[in-house]
Amino acid sequence: MNKTKYNMIAVLDTIENKLIPQSFELIAFAESFTQGDLLRTLLVVSGSSVIKLCESISENYGIDTAALEHDELYYPNPELLSELLIKITGEHKPEMVMFTHTIRNCQCASKLSVSLKASSATAVESFMRDNEGYVFQRSVFNGKFKENVRLKNPVKIVTVLPGAYTLTENRIPRNSEASVIQMKFEDARLHVPAVKHRGYKPLSLSSEADTGVKLEDADVIISAGRGIGKEENLELIRDTASIFQNSAVGGSRPVCDQRWLPFNQQVGITGKSVSPKLYMACGISGSQQHIAGMKNSQCIAAINKDPNASIFSISDYIIVEDLVSFLPVLIRKFREKYGECCEISDHPAD
Amino acid sequence: MKILVCIKQVADTESNLRLNSSSSWIVEDNKIAYRMNRYDEYALEEALIIKDILPGTVIDIISVGPERAAAAVKKALERGADNGIHIKCGNSALTAIETSSVIAEYAKDRGYDIIFAGVMSEDLMQSQVGPMIASFLSIPSAVSVVKTELVNNSDAISVYSELEGGMTENIEIKMPCLITVQTGINLPRYPSLSNVMRARSMEIVTVDIESLKITESYEEIVSAGYPPASSKGIVINGTMEEKAEKLLCLFHEKALI
Helix, strand or coil: CCCCCCCEEEEEEEECCEECCCHHHHHHHHHHHCCCCCCCEEEEEEECCCHHHHHHHHHHHCCEEEEEECHHHCCCCHHHHHHHHHHHHHHHCCCEEEEECCHHHHHHHHHHHHHHCCEEEEEEEEEEEECCEEEEEEEEHHHCEEEEEEECCCCEEEEECCCCCCCCCCCCCCCCCCCEEEEECCHHHCCCHHHHHCCEEEEEEEECCCCCCCHHHCCEEEEECHHHCCHHHHHHHHHHHCCCCCEEEEECHHHHHCCCCCHHHEECCCCECCCCCEEEEECCCCCHHHHHHHCCCCEEEEECCCCCCHHHHHCCEEECCCHHHHHHHHHHHHHHHHCCCCCCCCCCEC | CEEEEECCEEECCCCCCCECCCCCCECCCCCCCEEECHHHHHHHHHHHHHHHHCCCCEEEEEEEECHHHHHHHHHHHHHCCCEEEEEECCCCCCCHHHHHHHHHHHHCCCCCCEEEEECCCCCCCCCCHHHHHHHHHCCCEEEEEEEEEECCCCCEEEEEEECCCCEEEEEEEECCEEEEECCCCCCCCCCCHHHHHHHHCCCEEEEEHHHCCCCCCCEEEEEEECCCCCCCCEECCCCHHHHHHHHHHHHHHCCCC
């Protein structure tokens, strides 16, 4: 058994034994945090059968990797995962445990924080080092402000916001001797008191079936946010979409929550991630979870009556107007100017 | 069934939020509108739906916050909750560990079958208070739930937890448990006139935070700031008609129309 004491643990979680796409960003964060010295960093890959996966990660990245295996980790199981991590963390006493920011990892981070008396911060975007330690930056108030949080306790836990760090593709493994550790857990061998309380049983996974429209395939997406005010105003969004070829209508979470649009038209972390040629955000304030799903669009135009709307910080074209008055003018102007020469599609996908 | 719903009163992000002169937190003055955290409205509604199905159900509301937070508790009573508890504290920016430790301290030994909370607060956006309460109480928790189903003759609930990217996971969780609720799980009701009248005469139980055992914060908010101003964006000015024309022109240049 490997005797290295790791001071940094990066948890790469899997769904059905497949890494989630953002996992590698976590390696990038670890690399930045350790200033490139990953000799005392352990990547922990959780799942029910992940040893092969660990071998390939260890080989490609030159970082020690542990397979944290338990039959009940085939589906995401943050309750069990956090119990196992508490055990591992107790052995290694690392300075830092890091996760990809997902809601279930916030659950893990929270449980670890209470059990280990560890400081924690979720959805961190960057960090600074000063003579008192580390300060982490994260968004608050729906992205209107950033806060800087100092993690005071010896053990620190963070979840790193997807998109905040990117791994250089040609990273050369620095440690060709990186090892793979297998940690196979069965309940009987786990002497963690919390286990007997565990009344948490993942049963199945499902994806919302896609019907008809493929937001991902549209060249232009016209998206509606809370600013549309009422369902009838979706017509304005559809009419606007009709002036573009191969366009589709999307929406932010609040619009789908109201059932004004089906959930498969929702853009954001909890919905679709899109990168069309043009993304037009109408009445969308720009919550972090929405921005993460559309910021890679080639061109972003935003219409919002609030001049301080966070969506403007990532927009190419900024229009401070109420969409309910502005969109009819836009459509009229389009018809006056381009109406004769352009074919308006009668049935934009929505 | 005995249910506790944790709610937070938050500053409306659409209202005039500014940072104070020392950039330590937002200015809290009368220009700011406060309301119930949106995620918590859905959590409350989910509890009310259970009460509709199982009429003997008792719903308690708990909120930790300054004086003004009592208004959010009152709103929850108007929607149909039975008892309101306000844990009063001077600090309006308690960290997750502080808030969850006092709620857990209050809830322990009170026999709640389900504790509901919103998946996160709109101001601090940590997604931690719910699972931390569960952790303090050593009960299981399910997060970001978009559907709940009571299981007949059983102490288990079937919940659907929303994962990122449009996936959901079905989980069976045993009571007592804690569930954090995602928006869209239901459509929160408007308060009925009879419940508004009933709430008028209801007393909110006020508990001083000093009387509860609080876990001292492991984190410290050092400062706050505005996000970096947009560097690449072009603000399109003019009358509404001019703006429309300019925008169409830009789209045309980019061969989008």
